Every structure is written in C-alpha cells, then in structure tokens.
Amino acid sequence: MLEATWLIPALPLAGFFMLVLMGRRLGEPLAGWLATAMMGGSFLATLAVFAGLVAEEEADRFFLQTIFTWVPSGSFSVDVGFFADPLSITMCLFITGVGTLIHLYSIGYMHGDKNFSKFFLYLNLFAASMLVLVLGDNLLMTFLGWEGVGACSYFLISFWFDEEANASAGKKAFVTNRIGDFGYMLGMFLIFNAIGSIRYADIITETQAGNLTAGVATAAVLLFMLAAAGKSAQIPLFVWLPDAMAGPTPVSALIHAATMVTSGVYLLTRLNPVLAAADPWATDLIAWVGAITALVAALAALVQTDIKKVLAYSTVSQLGYLFLAVGVGGYVPAIFHMITHAFFKALLFLGSGSVIHGLHDEQDMRRMGGLTKLMPITAGTFIIGWLAIAGVPPFSGFWSKDEILLYAYDANPILWLIGLVTALLTAFYMTRQVILTFFGRIRFFDAHTDEITAAFAGGVTSAAADIETAEADLVKANEAVEKANADVTKRTEALAKATTGLTDATAAVAASDEADDGHAKIVKAFEKAEKAVPKAEGAIEKANAGLVDAEAGVVDAEASLVAARERISVAKAELAKAPSAPTHVTALTEAPDIGDFADAMPASYRERQEYHPHESPWTMTLPLVVLAGLAAVGGGLNLPFTKDLHFLAHWIEPSLFLNEAHPSASASTKVVLAVIAIAVGVVAIAAAFAIYLRGKADPKAIEKPALAAAVAYDHGLARFMGGPGRASFDVAAWFDKTFVDGAVNGVGTVVTSVGRSLRATQTGFARQYALGITLGVAAVGIYLLFKFGIEVSS
C-alpha cells in the first residue's frame, strides 16, 4: 500500500499531460470530469498510503521512496523521492480530498468559459505541484513543488488576463513569493553547508543527534521563516493574497485558502527539529509575526465590501494563527487548525463563489442580502462555515482555535490576548459578512449609485431640454402677442378710417340734397361708406379676440417655462443627494429612492430586474454540503476532553520527534480560557447583529477607525515600487547608456578618427580587417591540407 505514494502526485500530473494533449478536443464538461477523476484517484491513493501507515507500528510510520536521481553533482546529490509519514499524508488527505471537491465544483462554476479545459489543466498541475511540495523527501523536491504551485497560482490569478488588474495581480503574487524564495534558497544552502545533505531524513536525524549548532539553526529558521512568510502571506509579504482574489473563485478556495498558502506552515512544521535546535528568540519571532499578522488582517477584513476580499483578509488572519501556533511549538494545533480551516474556508470561498455565480457576477456585499430565500443550500452551508470560523461550539473552528489560544497563553499571555482580540474581530467581521450577504432585505435589485447617477443625469438632461422648448414656446407666444397687438392697431386704424369715411359721406349726403346733381353720386359713396363701417367693426372685434388669445398664449408659455425650471432644480437637488444615499451600509434597510426616474434607469438596471438569482447546480452545491458537514464535525479529529480523543495529536506525533510544546495549564485554566473565548465570540456576534441587522449603531463608527492598516501598507508598497523602486532601475538603465556605453563610444570615436586619418578610405577598416582574417585563415587552411596530405602520403 505504501508503494502507492508516488501515485499521489503522479495522477494529477498525468491529468495535466492528458489535458495538454487533448483538453481542447475533450471540451466541456469532459475535460473537467477527467481532471476531477484524476484528483479522486489521487485521494484514493492517499487513502491507501494512509491505511498502510496506520497498519505500521507508531514509530515505524516513515516511508521513503526514491524514483530516480535528480541532481547529482560531486558530494551533492538529490533524488526525485517521496517521504510518506503521518505529517505529509495528513496534508495529502485534505489536499486531495478538498481538492477533489473543488475540482467538481469548478465544473459548474467554469461553465461556459471559453478556456474551460485550460482551467482544469492548470488546476491539475497545481494539485500535482502541491502534492510534490508536501511529499518531497528533500528540500529541493519541496522547492520544486513550492515554485510549481507559485507558477500555477500565477497562471490562475491572471486566468482572465485581458483585464490589466488580473494580470498585475498574478505578477504581484509571483514576484512577492520570489522574495520569500530568496530565503528558501539560502536556507537550503545553509542546511547543506552545515549537514552535507538536504534530505529531510538526514536533516532530522542529524539535527536530533545534535549535529546542527544553534547559530546555524537560528539562521536557517529565519531564512525559512522568510520563505514561509511569502507563501503563507505573513507580514511583510502578505500583500499579494488580497489581490490574488482576481482569479476565479475555485482558485481562491483551493490555492489561496485551503492548500498553497498553508505550505509555509507545513515547511516549518516539517523542519521542527531545526526549529527546536534554534535559539528561542527565532521561534518567538515566528509567533509574533503570526500574531500581529492575524490582528492586522482581521482589522482589514472589517472594512471590506467585496465578499471575496473579506475572506482573503480572513485567510491572512487565520494563517497568522497557524504561524503563531508553530512559533509557540504548537505543531498539532497548527495542523489541526490548518485542516479545519481548509474545510471551512474552502466552504466559505465556494459559498461566495456560488453567490457570485447566482447573482450574475456580483461581488459587492452591499448589493446582496436576503439570499437565504433565493439560495437556501448556499446560505445554509455558508452559515455553518460562519459558525465554524467564528468559533461557536461545537463547530470545528472552535476546537482548533481554542487549542492555539491555549498554547499561546502558555507561551506568553500577550500573544493569547492578541489571539483573543483577533477571535473577537473574526466573529464580528464574519457575522457582518453573513448578515450583509444572506440576511436583511434583498438588495440585489436595488439601483446602483452609478445607475442612479446616470438616470438622474438623464433626468437633468431631459429637464434641460424641456426648458429649451418652454423658452422657445415663450418666444413664440411673445411673438404671437406682438403680432396680435399689431393686428389690433391695424384694425383700429381701419375702423377709424371707415368711421371718418362714413361721417364724410353723411355730410356729403346732406350737402347733396341741396345740389341734386351730384346726389346720386354721393348716395353711392354713402352707401359704400355705410357698408365699410360694419366690416371695419368686425375686423376690430376679431383683432381684439386675437389679442386676448395671444396674451393668453404668453401667460401659458411663461407658466411652462417656470415649470420646466422647477423640474430642473428638483432634478439637480436629487442628483446632489443621490451618490451618498445608497452606497453606505446604513442604507441596508431601505432601497434607494429613484424618484421619478425609474424610466430613465440604464439598461443594466432593467436587465437586473429581469434576472432571477438562482441556486447553483448540483456540481456546486454537493461540494458545499460535504464541506459543510466536515466544517461542522471536523473538531472531532482532536477533542480536548480526554487523552483518548486526541486522535490527531497521536497520529501526528511521530513526525514531530517530541519537539512540540506541552502546555502546562491546568484543566480549570483550560475551561476558563475556553469560556472566555466563547463569551468573546458571542459578544462579537451579538454586536454585529445589533449594528448590521438592527441598525442600533452606525457602522461608520466602527469601520472608519479600523481603516485598514494593511491597505495603507499595500499602497505604500505600490508607491515605493512605482516611485523610488522604479527610479532605481531607471537610474541603472541610464547609467548603462550614458556612462558604460558612453565610455565605449568615446573610445570608439577616437579610434575611428585615428583610423580615418591613417587611411584614405571612408569605408571603415573593420570590414577589410575581417576580409583579411578570412583570407589568412584560408591560406593557413590550404597550408594545413597540403602539409598533412604530404605527410600521410609519404
């Protein structure tokens, strides 16, 4: 059974090669099933080896398997070989187990991605590298896996590479890890220099035999600590992990939560004899780095709004716990918490992935809420994960975290206090996350700030257009009034003229009575004048009526102008109010008011109204359910009540060579510590409920002060890299061009000018020199041929 060890990494590696050769042809979903099957096979192989080890006597649970010699050079030689012992097989069990579930989950999650098979190709390669890291029988094999997982992490973070941010995040992860590798390589050289071998078996036996001086061991521990700080995202090298969330969510779950990031802690645990041989301050440093990282990252997690970023900072924080545990000699609690963390954090990440998947790629928790109804399985399993990480008994996280706190208390109460505060913050930010995501009002359909801004801006535009029309109307109305007035004047004039004509005509009639002659003529004129009068009077009436109409029109136009202006001011006022209103978490209770602009909302808003948030397919929910089960009962691996329940401790013990610490706290102290931890967790959860669900306090009051030191550090680093860091490279390039090359060109100029003065030709003498050499060589060659030809023939 133990002989199957090599199969554990070989199966996913075979999967990788198969997918390289025919992944595209297999396509979706076959490529995913192939990769998942390979992982499943690897899990079965691990089980077989596990059974093989269990069958051995406790002290005989070491198995070394050499495949071939990898790098032989003089006194140095390293094999491609595997080392199966309780520690490495425990790691393999959860790596392949959780790994298989995440592979299965990815089949659903990556549905429809055009690089579907490529994703699984990377995933299988990652798993193979991770297993080589864990199973390698020497530091160089572990380094092979170490760099392999780093490269796969790089590929997978920048999987959707056409976004610059994703590509940058991938590069950042790789380069930051390389800083850690600096420590790893030097540590490896130092060990070889001191012991003459980098095989774990040799390191362990020699160190246990006292053949490693404390000074060398201390230096080695510090160097490996730097390496571990890179991979396990500890201060000061943690900045890459939050950015790594740019990768697809299953990647975050597998690589950036459950497996790769724990490899630093694994390395330190594997080297426990070296840690034991080192000066105590070196291991103390590990504990302090871990404790401070745990606290800082928990503070940062408090203010995140991206569902995955919360989990990312949370992971950094939990890894800090693991560092803390290793630093105080609590290897068993470290491994214990590593396992439970793999369960519940993978669960939380996959749950968040399910949420993101079901909500049309939405990652902002402010736009979630109320998902218990829409995604019951995701919500139920996520809640179990939350209870586990928040340290609520009897869920798994409680037991493992409590163990770490106990060891920390035994080493230094201040470390315990930091751990406890971290636990409080953890319970708080996780409750916040659960409330924002699953409880309260469904905010998914709410208008987004940018949409409202867009809509309001649209309203303002249309109001402005109204104003313009109104103003145009007003001008038109005024014109009409003027025209009507002019008409009235004209008609009045005409009337006056007609009246005058009538009077004149009447007078003329009277006069004509006396003069018969012109009478008939005058009567005619009179009759004409008489007819003109009513016509003129009618015209006047009409003109007056027109005038009234026109004046009314003016009034109307003025009124509509006023109305339009009012609309503009209303719209502007609302717009000013808009951006601040729906963004803050206090708006969780009410939907932002979009007023009269519902029709003006952009297409994204309308599309969302028609989108149906849905539960994920079974390939995704099944892993959630299994992981939830594990997260719930995982604490059973190592229950504190009686010695017989220390299953994990008994199992791991042979790999630790009695280098682990044994807390001296009495049973009553242990109980008190546990009660304090529970109380702190309950208080934090209650507080988060009061603030985020009941609205008893303004979250701003908490979130502002917690303003992530981590974020500030990250920005500072970015500024350094973009500023002085980059400038120093620029200076090097400039120096090279100006001075080093400049000097050469200076000499060159002198030489050429001398050459020119010596020679009449302008063609440059190098070409002729070159030809000269060719001819000379040819001559020598001929001479040579000649000479040897003669010699042999004679």
Next chain:
Amino acid sequence: MTLPLFAAEAGVESASVPILPALIAVPLFTALVLLLVPKHRVAELKLVALLGSSITAALSIWMLGAFDADDGGLQFVTQREWSADLGLSWFLAVDGISLFLVVLSGILFPIAILATEPHHDHKPYYFWLMLLMTGSMGVFMALDLLLFFLFFEIVLVPMYFLIGGWGHGRRIYAALKFFLYTMAGSALMLVGIVSVAFLSKDATGGLTFDVIRLAEAQALSDTAQTLVFLSFALAFAVKVPLFPLHTWLPDAHTEAPTAGSVILAGVMLKLGTYGYLRFGIYLFPNAAHDLAWIFMTLGVIGIVYGAAVATMQRDLKRLVAYSSVAHLGFIVLGLFVLNTQGIQGAILQMVSHGVSTGALFIMVGWIYERRHTREISALGGLQKSAPVFAAAFTLIMLSSIGLPGLNGFVGEFLILLGAFQGARWWAVVAVSGVILAALYLLWAYQRVFHGPAEGENAEMPELRFSEGLAILPLLFLIVFMGVYPKPILDRMEPAVERLVTHVEANVNGFTEPGPEQFPSEPATAEDLTHTLEEAEERAEAEDHSEENGDHSEDGDHSEEEGDHSEEGEG
C-alpha cells in the same frame, strides 16, 4: 571519412572514427557547396544549409552517445604535429567540459536556419552561417592554443558580416562595435598565448602550444602567471561579457538577424566562459584562484545590474539581451568558486542559457516578423490571438526565470549551492538576482501577452506548424534538462572533478569548498524510527528524573513512550 587529413592518431583511445574533424569538415564543406548553388535558388540554398547543419548536429549527437561517461579525460582525440618548429599541432579532443557545448552548437544551427529567413541575399547569408558553424565547432574542440585562437578569430568574421548585412536598425554600428571590441580583447590574448608557450619552453621540453602539456608543466612564475592570465581573462571578459565590458552585447544582439542573435547568445558568449574554464583556470590555477574574487564580484554585479537594466528596456529583444548579462554573471560566479557544484552548474547553465535564450530570441524574432515592431508598448494582449504561441513563450520564459523542473533552474541552483560553500556573501547577493529575473520577465510578459488586444495585436497570427517544429526540440530540452539532468551531469562530473583536483594540486593550501560535514550514510526510514525512539527515551529519562514533577502536563506522553520502548525492545 577517408581523407588522410582526418585520420586519427593511432593508439589513441576511442578515436577509430575521426568524428571531431568531421564536425568541422561537414559545415565547411556545406559552405563550399553553397557557393555552387545559383543565388536565386532560395529554397535549395536553405535546404543545403539545413542538410549540412543537420548532418553535423546528428554527428554531434552520435558523438554524445559514443562518449564514455566514466572517463574524465580527453576523448575522440585527433592529434597531429603541424609545424614542429613552431610547436603547433592539430589537436582536437572533447571531454566532459566541452562535450555539451559542441552538441549545443550542433543543435542550435539547424534550428536557427529552420526558424528564420534572411529575406535578401540568401546565398551569402547561408554561406556565412555555415562558416560560423565551422568555427563554432572547432573552437570548443581545439586544445592547441594557436588552433583555438584561430577558431576564436574565425567566428568573428561571419558574425560581423551577418550583423552588418542582415541586421536591423543601427546594424553597421553594432557590427563594428562587436568586431572592434572583441578584436581588442583577443589581440591581448595572442600576446598571452605566445608568452605562455615561450615561458614554458624549458619545462615542456620544446616550444609547444599544447594546452595539456602547458597545464601539466605549470612553469610560470607567480607574476608571469598573473599577467598572462589577465591577458586571457580580458579577452574572455569581453566575450562573456562581464560588467563593465558588456555594452557591445545589447547592440549586437538587438541589431543582429534572429539567427545571429541565437548563435551569439547560444554559442559565442560561451566562448568566454568556456575559455575561462579551459584556458584560464586550467592553465593558470594559481592566478585564477588569487583573482577569483574579482571575477566573482564582476559576475555578481552582472547578475543584479543586468537584471536591473533589463527591467527598464522598451525593446523586447534588448531586454532579452540584457538578461544574458545576468545569466552569464551566474556562470562566471560558478566557475570561480572552484568547486564541483559551481563548475558543473556553470557548464550546465552555459548549455541551458543557449537553449532558453536561443529560444527566446527565436520567439521574439517571430513576434517582430508578425507585428513589425519589438517595442513592448506597441504590443499587448497577444495571448488572446495566439494562445499556443503564448504558451510556448511562457514555458521558455519560466525556464529563463529559473523555475525548478525546467532547465534554467538546475544550473543556477548548482552554481548558487557551490558559491554558498566557497563565497557565501557573493551567493547571498546573487540569489537576489532570482527575484529580479521574475520581475523583468513577468512584467514584460504581462505587457506583451496580457491585457486587452487592440488593433493589429488582435490579429497576431498563431504559431505555424513549421515554427512549432523548429521550436519543439528546444522546448523538449527545456523540460528534459530540468527533470532529468543526470545523464548530462554524469558526463561532466569526471572531467570537472579532474579539473578541481588539478587546481587543488597546484594551488597551495586550496581545498575544494564544500560542506562542513556529511552524514555517514543517507538516513533511512529505520534511522528515523531510531531517532524517534531515542528522543522518546531521552524524554522518558527526564521524566523519571523529575518523577515528582507535574504529571498532568505530560501524562499523555509517558504513556506513549512506554508503548514505543516496548516496541523497540520487542
């Protein structure tokens, strides 16, 4: 192979077939055949060149198979007196040090010919390339100083014409700079060669340029040795190139046609590092040992400086060129540590660098052919339109970064491991180069292949079948040498150990730097069990001595230990 000239010296082992002269003759013959092909028969010209270089490659691989891995001495020796009065001899041989450099040259030429086209003047192009191959082969086999010098100079000429005739941009400037620079260095070396031969005349019993006899004689006084060594070292420093003599390299590499860049990086830079090993350290172990710190320091400066300058390059090809400065810095560091790991790592790194950087230059050349630019800022998102191309580039890039499992790592690792034993602080600085390599290559990759693809970048043609065929052998070597370098290292080791022994024998008070101690036997699973049981016994003994101590804390333990000791006894 019946030419009398190439008949092997009778009685010399494994020389029944004059394979080494053939490796020189075939490309030379091909060059002459090319002269007979009409210049407009472009396809035929390429075919002839490809055939000639492929036969040479096949012969070199055959030689690799026939090479006796356990023999650290010279093999396939061809030695003929040439001019007894002048002490000249036609002395060709390979050992574990030069073997792989010969094979590398053999492999790179047909690939370079297959991968690229000259676009104009095909006939002289292939002629110069085959002449270059002739010289490259000879220079790694020649063990007569003057013969070596002859080949050393011969390779300059075709390279000069290749850069000047088929290069880009400022090709004339670059070719001239390359030529003058190296000529200046080698002129000094010629003085050194003549000096060492004449100064050793009495000890060797007559004027000779035979490297083996000169090295065995060790006839030079300390001062003379230092001066002569420096004259060699300067010539090689230009070739490597070592900081601050490196500035011909970015120009020559960037302006050269792709095939020229491949050969420059793959073969010609190795003339310097190979020279240090064969003619510097071997001939003048004392001087090399005394002055090693200078070369290690310059090597380490090259690592950091080359990487820093590479980071800020705007031209992709120039970036690759500067990365060579960093890689060659590693090699020089490894050589001058003077231990087996350092030197083996350095030789392996010479081969690895030839493979990966050669492949990188080919890929960059293809990008240039497709996009007509090498400006990093003008490229972007190429992975979208050419994913297979990008995948091949990624593999080569990771090899250049030194990812374990790929070829670049093994050499780099052995160099650093060796350096740490003998020159700890140099190694510490050198390891930081590992970080920088990731920085400049990944950053360049991100800007060229990631991000959105716009304009012409969106229509970048995918890797063609013929191109895939050309690059595939290199990709295979990248993986093979990373996963299973043992056959290569095994063949080097006897020769390298012989060299180290030679240095130990001739330098007073020098022993090969190595670990402080070794485990007597590699520990087994039983040893681990034993160690565990011992630890438990120790703990038990302590428990007994503190019998009245606190039981609650370790009760669990003593129980366990009891079990184990029983098992141990039973």
